[in-house]
Amino acid sequence: MTELAGDDQWMARAIALGTKARGRTAPNPNVGCVIVSGHILVGEGATATGGRPHAESVALSQAGAAARGATLYTSLEPCAHRSERGPTCSALIAEYGIARVVVAIEDPDSRTKGQGIAALRNAAIDVVSGTLAAEAAASMAGYLTRLARGRPRITLKLALSIDGKIALPSGESKWITGEDARAHVHLERAQSDMILVGRGTWLADRPRLDVRLPGLEDHSPRRALLTRGDPVVGWEILSSPQDVFRLHDVNDLLVEGGSATATSFLAADLVDRILIYRAPILVGAGRNSVGYIGLDAIADAHGRWAAAGGASLGIDRLEVYERVREQE
Numbered sequence: 001m002t003e004l005a006g007d008d009q010w011m012a013r014a015i016a017l018g019t020k021a022r023g024r025t026a027p028n029p030n031v032g033c034v035i036v037s038g039h040i041l042v043g044e045g046a047t048a049t050g051g052r053p054h055a056e057s058v059a060l061s062q063a064g065a066a067a068r069g070a071t072l073y074t075s076l077e078p079c080a081h082r083s084e085r086g087p088t089c090s091a092l093i094a095e096y097g098i099a100r101v102v103v104a105i106e107d108p109d110s111r112t113k114g115q116g117i118a119a120l121r122n123a124a125i126d127v128v129s130g131t132l133a134a135e136a137a138a139s140m141a142g143y144l145t146r147l148a149r150g151r152p153r154i155t156l157k158l159a160l161s162i163d164g165k166i167a168l169p170s171g172e173s174k175w176i177t178g179e180d181a182r183a184h185v186h187l188e189r190a191q192s193d194m195i196l197v198g199r200g201t202w203l204a205d206r207p208r209l210d211v212r213l214p215g216l217e218d219h220s221p222r223r224a225l226l227t228r229g230d231p232v233v234g235w236e237i238l239s240s241p242q243d244v245f246r247l248h249d250v251n252d253l254l255v256e257g258g259s260a261t262a263t264s265f266l267a268a269d270l271v272d273r274i275l276i277y278r279a280p281i282l283v284g285a286g287r288n289s290v291g292y293i294g295l296d297a298i299a300d301a302h303g304r305w306a307a308a309g310g311a312s313l314g315i316d317r318l319e320v321y322e323r324v325r326e327q328e
Contacts, residue, residue, distance in 0.1 A: 010036055056089040154253045
């Protein structure tokens with residue numbers, strides 16, 4: 001058992017558990033939950049692969065009788081809508097005798113929104129809401145984007161030279177970045193429900209798009225191909241970027257290439273996050289990362305993207321950018 005103190009610390013642990021589950025719970029959210037009795041951790045869990053059981057159910061099962069009178073921390077409001085796959089988490093929490101519940105964010109799903117918290121309070125459970133809300137929202141950005149926009153959260157990955165090239169004029173691009181950067185890409189894959197490339201990339205490279213990190217091999221996401229051509233065995237087909245609106249069982253979509261595919265998603269304003277893995281090399285004449293995306297004035301380009309972090313990855317540098325959008 002682990003001793004910690006303070007709602008923020010316990011909630012941070014719950015959010016971290018949920019983050020580890022990202023990419024395997026869709027269409028359900030990747031929730032994390034911990035249960036604390038007398039400053040002692042007695043149960044914890046995250047949404048299971050496939051979306052059930054929910055994080056609260058996993059943590060309660062682990063805590064057992066120790067849950068009575070304890071505090072439960074969950075990164076998302078406990079569900080209140082009935083399902084053939086299991087009881088509501090709000091009812092289960094009351095059944096186990098939890099005395100206090102700390103919630104990071106309200107569930108935007110209309111079947112639960114506010115009703116889970118109300119059910120807990122009706123059961124005489126003390127409820128605190130809003131603890132580490134921003135951190136929880138970042139952890140479940142894919143789920144929240146899908147509910148708000150009707151499509152997955154879309155991340156575009158680009159491996160570039162200093163001068164912004166993705167390949168030599170001949171098309172040669174292996175490898176622009178080093179091993180550390182490529183390992184980070186595999187971590188991003190492990191936290192995605194689906195990876196997409198264009199048909200040109202598929203024809204040129206026949207990419208596996210799997211996760212090749214020790215211990216995470218079974219986290220490889222579904223593979224999709226952007227093409228109007230014939231289907232390819234083992235790949236799901238999207239005929240246009242707008243087809244992302246029919247992906248109701250995908251929370252996080254990773255777009256890996258190539259240039260035409262990146263351009264089409266950017267031109268459609270469907271990219272929410274860009275990961276640039278920049279190598280310390282100059283290519284000169286070569287293939288650009290993107291083409292025309294509909295901007296005719298530099299002024300129109302400003303204010304659309306905000307730097308959201310970065311890191312050194314061996315000899316390379318990761319740059320993260322988030323699309324600036326109006327609040328839902």
